[in-house]
Amino acid sequence: MLAAAASTAFAPASAVELRPYTVVGDAIPASLTRARGDATRGRALVVERASTCILCHSGPFPEQAFQGDLAPNLAGSGSRWTEGQLRLRLVDASHLNAMTIMPSYYRVDGLARVGNSWRGKPILSAEQIEDIVAYLVTLRE
Template structure:
């Protein structure tokens, strides 16, 4: 499973360079959530949906959801339909930022964490997979999924 997660993350890296470590913004975990936006503002729902649906973000490699234009969707992780009912905005944010905080054995990459990771390619060390803005865009979209 760990190899699968690394392979999925490698596919994302091939799609474009991640943000640099200097761009990391501080956040506070409260219980099972990061209640405050990483950017101080809400994300863009349209950009968030585009990120979830494009294969380079790796979301639909493991997750399925209300994406009729994508014939092939994953079945390793929860269906994203109803995400906005099952989880709060803060809970979704923590799952994207650092899913391992909630489940050390998860295969979901930590999209905004750079410390404590192993087997990271030299050119990718110290860089998050997604920017704070991208995290907020995806959160903004996922909270709209209420069915």
């Protein structure tokens, strides 16, 4: 069942309207879904190669032999950033660094070089963002 969920986890989110959020400083303090995400689902999303997370990031994922080294190691994410800071980095990292190569996972406007199947759709749903945030905050070491 987990394999089936992981294989479809990164199809473009449905063409529903994005849920509103407010950026406060360097964070989005409130959950996009008004609920806490599921850390187990979040971990499955992070280690799924289709997500691109581990193509750039390494972390405490011993089952994944090949992990990226272009971006910060995800180990200790929960000690370095708050939930809100992690949420903004996933939603739209370019808000913090206009030159970042990290994708904006929950943004559809103002993007260049977007494939036709992704045009007008966020890469992740609000629920998936919250699941990943819930997992990353557990990474304390």
